[in-house]
Amino acid sequence: MDYPSISHHGAIRGVGGSCHQLHLSSVRSLLVDCGLDHDAGRRAACEGTPDFRDPGIAALLVTHVHLDHVGRIPELFAAGFQGPIICSEPSAHLLPLVLEDAFKLGFSCDPERVEQYLRRVRRAIVALPFDRWHDLSVAGAACRVRFRRAGHLLGSAYIECDVGYSAGGRGTRFVFSGDIGASDNPVLIAPHSPRYADVLVLESTYGNRLHEERSTRRQCLEQAIERALADRGTVLIPAFSVGRTQELLFEIEEILYRKSLIQHSSEQLGTPSLLCAPVDWAQLPIILDSPLAVRLTAAYRQLSEFWSGAARQRLAEGRRPLGFRQLIAVDSAAQHRQVVNYLASTGRPAIVIAGNGMCSGGRIVSYLKSMLGDRRHEVIFTGYQAKGTPGAVIQASEGAEGFVMIDLDSAMYEIRAKVMTLGGFSAHADQAGLVEFVLGMERAPQKVVLVHGEAAAKRALAEQLRLRFQARGWQVSVEVPDAVGG
The missing domain is CATH 3.60.15.10 (Ribonuclease Z/Hydroxyacylglutathione hydrolase-like)
Incomplete structure (x- = not known):
């Protein structure tokens, strides 16, 4: 050699x-x-x-x-x-x-x-x-x-x-x-x-x-959320704990911020804001259900000196892109079970980000078991789904005729929920x-x-x-x- x-x-x-x-x-x-x-x-x-x-x-x-x-x-x-x-x-x-x-x-x-x-x-x-x-x-x-x-x-x-x-x-x-x-x-x-x-x-x-143009991805994400929540359902976004989760939170915070500006402007003018219907964005809970993602997101906040200039500008404006008011962190297993049961039984609109990104383990699996069979809910994929993973099976059901069955922890579940893949998030x-x-x-x-x-x-x-x-x-x-x- x-x-x-x-x-x-x-x-x-x-x-x-x-x-x-x-x-x-x-x-x-x-x-x-x-x-x-x-x-x-x-x-x-x-x-x-x-x-x-x-x-x-x-x-x-x-x-x-x-x-x-x-x-x-x-x-x-x-x-x-x-x-x-x-x-x-x-x-x-x-x-x-x-x-x-x-x-x-x-x-x-x-x-x-x-x-x-x-x-x-x-x-x-x-x-x-x-x-x-x-x-x-x-x-x-x-x-x-x-x-x-x-x-x-x-x-x-x-x-x-x-x-x-x-x-x-x-x-x-x-x-x-x-x-x-x-x-x-x-x-x-x-x-x-x-x-x-x-x-x-x-x-x-x-x-x-x-890749698709990233300039349109926030708009696509917003439209997908509005579509799902119009049915009074939960949006499930499988995501890995480091990187993708924080990027999603940045995008969702920007959507919420712009919606709040529209709402405030409409209230000042005394006119209803059709742009905010049918979703009450101001009350929409954003649930981060992953202990590791919660800790890593906190670390990201502490390391803001390494963010881009545009990201740091949000902080200078008094915004909290990784710690905004509507963000709910779920830590314990007991809290996790309560949230899953509550969302599955009430139909309360919410966005859930949970690991892991390919649905092969982690807390996202509990949500899938409880919600895949309900047409009100939607699963949004923003990342690559490796062949043979549950995520790939669910993703492949998008647009399929009839209902697809999936094996989760050795039990079969029917996929009736809507499924969508968003590009531009790689x-x-x-x-x-x-x-x-x-x-x-x-x-x-x-x-x-x-x-x-x-x-x-x-x-x-x-x-x-x-x-x-x-x-x-x-x-x-x-x-x-x-x-x-x-």
Whole structure:
């Protein structure tokens, strides 16, 4: 093996289990992400499983805190890893919350064991500010790293690694994209391309798709809510706890704010506001039913210095986009049962955001069991539903003739509720955004390695990149790895 080099231990044949090993020398390496793959087939095939017992792993670099990028950290610790976990400052706040939840689900709920584990996590975390170099030179291998905003979720970063650099000249620059976000996220600062990369490891989640215009998504969400609530039903929005939940709350708060302005103006003029009928928006409860999402949303509020300028402007205006008056946080299991029973029996209009995003577990399942069979209610999907998940089955029933049955916890339920999918909410850049990220560099990379995408997405993105490189006269190797070696 030549050095420096990369081994890919995950996100090769799909979007799960991101884990890349940057070999600095024959005895020292860095891990970039250590994610969990939710696909049982790929896990059984042991796709490039890294040897976490390797004493040469000097550090773990974390691009962001989604479980498909950090979910195997408990395994890394169990194998004896003693190095630092290096991440951005916002990720340093969010990571213990995410890993606590993962540890309880996958290992133990014993309070003593959980606290012991969290102490170890906190001791290991090294928080780096964005856009500053940090020296990681080890055992004669010169290396420095820098975290740059990726715009995927709060704290997300792409990571620049300079290996073999010196004061008199540069070495080899590796750039790991992590997950690149869309440029018009309402909460986050948009990502900018790196100045250059010798080797770019690039995600390809939506390498074969172009997203709908985000400018219309709030209008579509508002119309969908009005349609559902006109039937005196509940709107159920499955969402993962970090990223999507906070983005939805931002959009809903904006809708409520504009509705309040319309209502206030109508009252001053002494005229009824037809725009607010049939929904009494001022009294509409927005229910956040996920203990983890509640804690993460509180952390988001504390980290407002990392929000976009437009998001911070809302705070300056005295608004509370992640803590508005109508937002109701449901924490305990007893509260959860009460809310489900109340909404199912009364038909009180409400919006419920609950995990998990693919309906394969979490509190959303209780709502689905109680409400899927009632035409008054509506399920709104704003994110990708993986094949084989309950969310995909429910989503596929949209527009179907007759009624579809679904298996939830080994019991069959009829889907009579309305189902709708809203585009424009993806936290990932589409094909155009990914191509722009690469072409925004000042000079051509030597190699682009496509990971974190299905085969069709990688093929389409590779083809588009090659065409654009050719048009620019750039000589770039575009690779799609299908084995451990990079």
